[in-house]
Each structure stands twice: as C-alpha cells, then as structure tokens.
Amino acid sequence: MKTSHSTTLAILVIFTLVTFFANTGALPTDIMEERNVVTAREMVSDGNWLVPTMNGQLRLEKPPLPTWVAGAIEAVCPNNLGAQRLAAGAMGCLWTWFLFLTARYIARRTDYAIIATVVFLTCYNTVLMGRSATWDIYCHALMMGAIYLLLRALNEERDYRWQLPLAGLFLGLSWLSKGPVSFYTLLLPFLLSIVTLPSITTRGKWPYLGIMLGVAVVVGGWWYAFLLIAHGDAVTAVMAKETGAWTNHNVRPWWYYWRFFLEMGAWALPALASLALTYWKHHITIKRTYLITICWTVGSLVLLSLMPEKKMRYLLPSLAPCALLVACILTHLKDTLASGKADRFVRTLFVAQSVLLILVMLGSAVALFGLHAASVISVPMRLIAAALLSFAACDTMRAVASRQPMVQVRAVAIVFATAELLLLPAITKAVGNPDSHSIALAVGTPQTQELPLFHDQRTPIRIELVYNAQRKIQPIDLNDVKEVRAHMPFALVITASAKAPIPTTLLAEADTCPLGYFDNNLHRHSNRHYTDDLRGRVLLIKGKQANNPSSQANIKQTR
Template sequence: MYDKKNFHFLLLGIVCFFTFFIHNKVVYPDIMESRNLITAHEMVEYDNWLVPTMNGVLRLEKPPLPTWLAAGVELISPDNLSLQRAVAGIAATLLVFFLYAFASRLTNNRRYGLVAALVLCTSFNIILMGRTATWDIYCHSFMLGAIYFFYKAFEQEGRQWKNFGMAGILMGLSFLGKGPVSFYALLLPFLLSYFILYRPSFKKKGFPLLVMVLICLAISCWWPVYLLLYHRDMALFAADKESTAWLSHNVRPWYYYWKFFLESGIWSLFLITALIWPYWKKRVTLKKEYLLTVAWTFAVLILLSLLPEKKTRYLLPILIPAALVVAHLFVYWSHQIRRKGLLNPDKIIFRINAGVIALVGLVLPVAVYVLFYAEDKMGLGRFIFIACLFLLVFWLLVRSIVRIRPYLMLWGVVFLFFIVEIFLMPSVANLFNNVEWKSIHGVRKIEKLSGVPFYYPEGENLRIELVYEAGRRILPWDMQKDSLPAGLPFVLVSTRNAEETLPESVLDKVELELIDVYDDNHRPKGSRWYSDIFIKYVTLVKEKER
C-alpha cells in the first residue's frame, strides 16, 4: 500500500465522496433532521439567530453552531435537503481526515492511519450520521481534531502555543456543536487512557494548557452567557429540562450497550476479535499504541453505560477508537507476512473474519435478484452488471483469504461499499419508503395558501416532521375557547375532517374548503412503523359570505 501522504489524502477524499455525498437525498428526513432543519429555517425567516425557535417555541436545549451552518445553507439554497446533508458529510469527512492525522502521528505510520480512516468511513453509524443532517457528527469531528492537536502538543517539546491554541478552538466549537457531549463521550475517555498509559511530561506545558482551557471557555460560554443575560428564565428552564432528560428519559439498564460492536457494521467481527487484548498484547507490532486504543474504546463504553439515558446513536464516538483498534490487526498481519509469515492461529483468525465478509459479497447478488429483479424493480442488464461487480469483489476477497492479503481484503470492502452507494442506494431506499406517500409538502406549491397562517387543534398530536414538510409554523389552537384565531382565513391541519373537528359555534361563522388529505408516512402500509398520526386533513377556513 503506497505511503505518500498526498496520495492517501486523494484516496480518502474519493472514498468519503462516495460514502457521504452520492445519492444522499434518497432517504426521507427523520424526526431529528426535521427538528434541526425547522430550527434553521426559522432562523432565516424570523431572524432569530441567537435565540433559536422550533415551530415558534424557543429551542435552547442545543447549542446553535450546527443550526447556524444549516441556516447558512438555507440562505444560499432554500429547502435543499441534499446540500444540508452535504454539510454533515463535510463534517464526517473532516472526522475521517482527523483520524488519519491522529493515527499517523500516534504510530508514526501513515499506512496505519490510512487503514484506520478507511475502517472508520465504512462503519455503519458513521455512514448514517454523515449522510443525514443531524448534529452529532459535528461535535465529535471537532473534538477529534482537538484531541489530535492536544496529543501533538504533548508529544513535542516546548510550549506548543499553536497546537494548544488549535485544540482550544476546536474544543470550543465542539461545545457549540452539542454542549458537553463529546467532552464526556470522547475527550474524557482519551485523557484517562492517555495520561495513565503515556504519562506525558508537563514541562513548559502548564501555561499554554491554561490558555487552551481559556480559549475553549471563551468560545463555549459566550452563547450560554448571552442567554442568561437576556433570556434567563427560559435558559434555566432549558438547562433543567436537558439535564433531567439525561436522568429520566430513555432510561436503560447499564448493560444496554453490550452490542456496541454492531454499530461498526461490516467490521463487527473484526472489532470483537481486535478487542481480545490478552491474545494480541504480545503479538501486535505497536503494543503501547494498541493498548491505548483498547483502553480508549472500553473507557468510552463504560462512561456511556454509566449514564441513565441510552440510545444507540450515542455510541457514535466509540467507533473512533474502535477503528484504531481494528487497524492494528491489519498492520500486524501485514508486518508478520513480510517478516516470517503468519502463525497458524493468526491465519485462522484472518480467514474467519475475512470469510464472513466474503460471504456477504456472495450473498448480495442473490439479495439483489430477490428484492429487485424478481420484483420488476430492476432491468436484466442492470442486474447482470451489478451482480458481476459483486462477484468481482467476491473474487478479490477470496483471493485475499487464500493468499493472506489483508490490504487486498480491505480494498475489497471499500469497493463493496462503492457498488452499494453508487448503484443500489436509490433502490434500497425505495424498499423502505412509502410509494403512496402524499406529503403535506404539497401545500408549499398552493398559491392561495401563501402567507396564510396554519393551526392545528391543541389537543391533537402534531408530528414535527409535518411542520418540516409544510415549510412553515403550524401553531396550536385552543378550540375549547370557542374563539377563532386572530384573522381569517387560516388553514386547519387536523386528524379528522374539519366538520367533525370544529365546534358548532365556529362552524356557524366560517366556510370550509378541503385542500386535501395528506399521508406523510414514509414507511408503506402494513409496516409496523405506519401510523395514522401522519395522516392529516388540510382545510382552508374562510369567512362565511353573508
């Protein structure tokens, strides 16, 4: 594998392009994306850049940096989901390059850095977060950059003002991305592992380290301080709400994350294998560096498990040290092959791990036939072409297994992802999408509804995804008061038709015009995710002619 840095940058750039940017619009926005993009849209429409709102309600729980980026995109190209997701893709690409830089620096081995970066950008959760406009990817990307500069500052002699300064800036940006999340889930585990195992010298580092902390605090705290000065009650309420959520929402048992390795997707078995420290501690080429990455991985897992609130997407940061752990196996296998050949146990381990991935490559053409060609969702020529590509990759993987070629196996995995992302992403997305989807997004194109306020009955549940699709605020209306919202006409978004929803006292005063019935279920009927809550009547309520 070629070791020149610029060549590695080119390779990683190409892989990241196909991983995070190709066909990034084929999947519908989920609830997290909808919340974020609504907030960004309202920043632009209502000019509330420092005090974000979501559907007219203050949204102060999350720091605003990713929302500012999304709002910038909204200014340049309104309602452009592909471009919004591309910004998250840039953050994911930055994460991959920071890992390459850190891994190369840690081991003084660019090949190791390249392997770790390729493993990271082909890990399931990284792909998912890098292809959707959610905010998690930003804070961890900035924090990994901070860790890189922090490590660089401690490993070099002198005061290292530049490196400590960059670390402080990136830590501050991470906080503005999602508060203390990455400090707890990524930085703290690294610091514990690094200082215990490496015991770096603090000689001439004290004052620059203090400046780093001050820079971080200055960038992190100015927005919360602004809120405390000008919106104190709401800021304190939001802080209390967010801290309570960590203790009382989505509470899971401490062992909930025992399946953490599955978040790496195709690398799951490799990760389990690489974490068997008693076996590898005397074998791996870079023993101290390997121990650091294993300790870092388990430290992330333990600290996340201590929190009452648990969600699988919170495991995103564990994939960073996990990629470093897996990369050690490739370096070890390659080193041993060049020196004296692999021992039989190592050959068996490699062949089992690579064999599972090769089996995936063999099964994929069958899956394409059953899911697409047999269902008339793909033509014969296209099916044959894609099947041949998969079989070619299968041949590469088998060749790597027979000849014990770890890097050939790695590139086989990368090409496997290329095929899926280039040729199959739209088809795969349609497997899960509702082909009868009739979105409330259509109201944006109805000229007579332009500028008309939207309301929904206060007692009904309005999914935030509908607000995003409608492209405007849909405010609650308390119909118990028997009074109309200020001014007619307005649009009523309701679960039942307007005649059944509105009280008699209101019906006597207005004229109703049904615009349409919309079904925003992204999953097809019959799916367990299909819900009537996404079906809404949209009615124009006008003043009755006398």
C-alpha cells in the same frame, strides 16, 4: 505490483468523498434533520439567530452552531436538503482527516492510518451521520481536531504555543455544537488512555494549557451566558427537562452496549477479537498503539454505559477509537501473515473474517436479482452492482490465498462504494411509502401559500409536518370564537389521530372547504412505524357566507 502510499492516499481521498457526497439526497429525512432545518428556516425568516425557535417555540435544547450553518445554507439555497447535507459531509471529511492524522501520529505508520480510515469509513453509522443534517457529526469532528492538536502539543517540545490555543478553539466549537457530549464520550476516555505515556509532558506548557481552556470557555460558553441573561427562566426549564430526559428517558441496563462490536458492521469479528487483551499484549506488533486504542475504546464504552439513557446511535463517537483498535488487529495480520510468523489464532481469525465477508458479498449480489429488487433498480444497474460485489468477493478470496489483509480491506471499500454510488436510491425506494402524499401539495398551492397554518391545540403537531409544509403550523383554540375570527381565513391541519371533534361553535361561525389530504409517513402502511399522526386533511376555514354548502358535510368528509 505494490501501490505507493501517495496513490493509496489519493484513492482514500476519493473514497472519502464518495462516502459522504455520493447520492446525498437519496436517504429520507429523519426527525433530527427536520428539527434542525425547521429551526434554521425560522432563523432566516424571523431573524432570531441568537434565540432559536422551532415552529414558533423556543428551541434552546441544542447548541446553535450546526443550526447556524444550516441557517446560512437556507439563506442561500432555500428548502434544499441536499445542500444541508453537504455541510454534514464536510464535517464527516474533517473527522476522517483528523482521525487519519491521529492514527498516523500514534503509530508512526501511514499504512496503519490508511487501514484505520477505511475501517471508519465503512461503519454504517459513520456513513449515515455524515449524510444527515444533524448535530452529532459536528461535535465529534471538531473534537477529533482538538484531540489531534492536544496529542501533538503534549508529546512535542515545539509548536505547542499555537497547537494548544487552536485546540481550545476546536474544544469550544465542539461544545457549541452539542454541549458536553463529545467531551464525555471522546475526549475524556482519550485523556485517560494517554495519561500514563512517558512521552507526555506538561512542563513549561501550563500557561498555554490555560490559554487553551480560556479559549474553549469563551468560544463554547458565550452563547449560554447570553441566554442566561436574556432568557434565564427558559434556560433553567430546559436544563431541568434535559436532565430529566437523561435520567428517565430510554433508560437501559448498564450492559445495554454489550453488542457494540456489531456497530462495526463488516469489522465486527476483528472488533470482538480485539478485546482479547491477554493475548494481544504479548503478540501484537504495534503494542503501544494497541494499548492506547483499547483503553480509549473501553473507556468510551464504560462512560456511555454509566449514563441511564442509552441508544445504539449514541455509540457514534466510539466508532473512532474502535476503528483505530480494529486497525491494530488488521495491521498485525498484515505484518505477521506477510512474514509467515502468524500463529493459528491469527490465521483462523483472518480466514473466518474472509469467509463471512465472501458470504455477505455473494449473498448481496444474488439478492439484487430477487423479485422485489426488479421494482426498485434497473437491470443495467443491477448487473453493474452485482459485478462489483462479485469482484469484491473474488478479491477477498485472493486475499486469503495470498495472505494479504490489505486486499480484504480494499474489497470492503469496494462494497461500500458500490452501495453509495449505485444502490442508495434503490434501498430508499424499497423501504419507502408508495402512498406518500406530502402536506406541501395541500398547503403549497397559489391560493393557500399566503394563508397561515394552524392545528387544534388539543392535538400536538408532528415536526415532520412542519418541515414538509415549509412553514409554521401553530396551535389555535378552536373553542375560542374570538381567536378563530381574528385569524380567518386560515388553513387548519387535522391529523387522522385527532380524537377531539371540530367544535360546533366553529361550525356555526365559519365555512369549511377541503384543501387536500396528506400522508407524510416514510414507511409503508404495514410497517410498525406507520402512524396516523402523519396523515390527515387540510381545511380552509373562512368567514361564513350565505348559500354555501353545509360546513358539517365538508367536515364529515375530512374525518
């Protein structure tokens, strides 16, 4: 029995909510989240909403919109990472919604838009970034809204009077979220992909295009203008630093993104097959949509490849056009297999994709009963997850037998929903650090909550420790007796990586008392990412008192 579009759309909405909101607190924090939340905390505690700081230092590298959102959430729900991630999830939903609308408008087919949306929601980086309280998801979600409105306005002779100014608002908000990133990686290749379409017209629309640009400049640029006036030297220094980072940091060869299709995860094979332009342009059933999306995808990849600095996570914006491109292939499979018009290449592609998915699904179900799985997930949960994964594998087999690619799409959605609803906490527990001991336990006791936190200025402090301590850890010159006296009593954070010894001048002036130890590594000790920068001890530094135990003895115990 066929499912109506309305029912399918309702299920798609539920799947979207599961993708971004189920078990939002399960994943460990990453450094980008911690930077954003630390900046948001200081916005609230210090009231510096226009001039952000991070651990007391100016933080002008990132535009402020996502941090303003994080600050507003911090003011209402202090120290609540789950609440912070809800905002990112909302942006993920917004991006998904505008992607669906864009897909449906380009192809004029709801089934194509549904497939594109499911493909997008079953990409690992989409799920990850929609659950991280960072900047990336904001700029791309808002840019997708601008692209949809701009596409409508350039193709139609009505409604452009409000669509173009609204597109300008989205453009400005995207710039205020992460500067030109989404303009370069998402908007520019899109414009290049549609510029030759005969339906595109700007006749009579130039005044409103001017309004769009004006709104975008005002909304996206006012904060930068304010900073140039108030902190011109700092802005210049940041611009020089960021420019240097893009040209000297993580520099990779131009072909670094050759394996971009692997970022599509379950859809890697059709993503790779979609590049067979000479074949598809003569056979695909939605040729116009295919040509737009392949130009958009390849354009985004080429522009990203031209930048010296490269990281695989920078491919995030490319997932949107690539999902549209993969949906073209899957829609073609759906049309031709159902009608019996599929040629050998299409049939082989469909069977190969199905076999790969079946192997992964069954392998994952079996892995749930491995020895290590027993320590991180309960037996009932393993049984339910394994049953769902096995059902998805059987569904995929049925898709092959009945030649129904849509059943295959549904099976992949079931796998991801199972992971998000049942397995995320177990995955996090499996890779986490069993010896973790947060610095918050040492500095959050009643006797230390009011103490200022410092670290030796000779050893930089990691932002992860600032995040977990839930307050600033500022540098102090331990050789400056006058400065030390001025701040006593205080808590001194000493990491295991610190190579400089405690100055004898400090030991002569102050008593020290261990307050606790910490290990904020998210990974196990055997992992290559484990670092001494995130473990150590906290000392109480106070004025020297008579008849106290030797300070040096206490110091030796803390090293």
